[in-house]
Amino acid sequence: QLQLQESGPGLVKPSETLSLTCTVSGGSISSSSYYWGWIRQPPGKGLEWIGSIYYSGSTYYNPSLKSRVTISVDTSKNQFSLKLSSVTAADTAVYYCARRKVLLWFGEGYMDVWGKGTTVTVSS
């Protein structure tokens, strides 16, 4: 059974870079038709898509975050990672990693397996 697990610091200082890793177990990150992505949820608020990556390195990013986001993949470790630079308190959230099943093209798909999420607080 495929499982995703987020890991990384729970506290990040303002203006620094948030770094998280998602480890995939029970399946290969190199599977075709699947992208791997990040979604966040600020306290008491809704979901926001951050971006996704294919095992080949092809990426899609939320345009509103694109200038600060980098998502990378390490197929040898079955992991993918998120880096969000110049963080502020507004980046405080629960960060989820998820698998995205892609149908005809990237826009047509859905996130069918999610990690449990990790809380990241931005504070000095």
Add this chain to the structure above:
Amino acid sequence: QSVLTQPPSASGTPGQRVTISCSGSSSNIGSNTVNWYQQLPGTAPKLLIYSNNQRPSGVPDRFSGSKSGTSASLAISGLQSEDEADYYCAAWDDSLNGKVFGGGTKLTVL
């Protein structure tokens, strides 16, 4: 302000049928499929409906989805106490070139 508009709350009694709406535009719901996610308190979201009206295996047939024009709906029949959760709609937006979510609807089972 979310790109997709959902009512912030909905409620029903056990056994009732409840619908949750999701309103968008021609650049998202009007031209792409809609997914629905259920988020139980304190847990990660779970895929409930994909491609407008398809249920993943394991999701009860009490849950159904539909789409018409630039709006979509999630219907829950035979409401149960364990259905109390937040529900989110989502779709790709061609103008924004990104995936967008609704603001979420908190369903209360009275």
